[in-house]
Amino acid sequence: MPAALIISHGQPSDPAPAEAELAALAARVQALMPDWHVASATLATPDALADQIAKAGPQGFAYPMFMADGWFTRDHLPKRLAEAGGTGWQVLDPFGIDEGLQRLTVTLASEAAAARGLAPADTALLLAAHGSFRSPAPARVANAMADRLKRDTGFARVEAAFIDQTPRIVEAAAGFPAGSLVLPFFAAKGGHVIDDLPEALEQAGLKGTLLEPVGLDPRVPALIAAALQSARQATLSSTES
Template identity: 45%
Template sequence: MMMPDTRPIALITAHGQPSDPNPPEAALARLAAQVQDLLPEWQIRSATLSAPGRFKAELTPGVIIYPFFMARGWFVGKVLPRRIGDIPHQMACPFGLDPALPALVAAAIDHEVAQRGWTGQDYDLLLAAHGSARGPKAAEAANNFATALRPLLPLARIATGFVEQAPTIETAARGLKDRALCLPFFAQSGDHSRTDIPQSLTAASVHDAPLQVTGALPGTAALIAQALLSCRRTAEIR
């Protein structure tokens, strides 16, 4: 007789891309596999909200939902609860609000600065974020992240620009100097990071390509693993 699987279950979920759901779904599955390697005693699942039926298929009572989103905005605050319904669950902190994320990003930026030979020199860092016409939380998350990042990167002049609201990425990019980096403040790569952000930079006469999205930086899987462990410990204390 097979024993029941009593491992804790986590479901990493992201928005995905409605126009082409398969690539983001596959990318999220690869990230989930990396987290699974770090948490072998767990069941780590993944589903984007844009892939038809995927989220519902992976949802199970007692699951820890990990929102691979940059803010507690419309999707985390409204769409996810509707999709979950009355199924018992825990909700982890969204990726973009994790207190450990600024240090992860600072390490990646420091590495990039060293690779470019800029060590000891000041430079510009543009956080290219989504923003939202539905409410302030997306912009607040990006601006608060910039505030947390500044003491970790004292030589960086950090600015934010947005796809959906002012200041736009193009407007923010017009103030960049010769030494400049653009970090897409997104969990997954998609049309915004591959098309909209590069076009905005070009329109502002910035010809360097943006860095990879925040959610693809080294250490992301380890950050998620630690967040899931912390979420479970908090539930056990209660």
């Protein structure tokens, strides 16, 4: 039975809620993949990764619920997996650069505009992301996503702004017109989405519509399942050749 682990940062100060939310996502993916063992672990919960690898075995597929690639997914996560006994685990592309998620983000933006009767040529969208002052990778992914949204939706204006780097959300939002859409480019609904983002929009005075984070869409489990199946098929094909 092939094994998969969905892995996220979690919340060190209060790990239980994020752990439960990720486990619920893994259960939805498991329901779509009855022939797999699908589980989850946050890096913030002590021993969670080691416990899950002990159950799943030394080989499997790790799906990072992160919004960008970079040091965390290329270096830190493989090291953590090996330390936990998962020496044969393959790390997939993170959620934020998954082609399925990128397509879904475009769909979510278009659906949100259509549901509100907004013509693309009259629609402005602020893509709210985490960002990082330490790595260019998160901004690179979010800015590329903003460019794709503008190209594929035909919206009049699409820009990315960030919690943890410039341009800050509060600064960017101040220049957006009333009625704009704000789409959180986040995997989950943590403190940044619940508290920081609404506060920034209120401070900026933006009278727009704050949408749900892309990671909460009900189509997400299917795209994760598709990514896992594709990775396994590629591995099998490589072994056979």
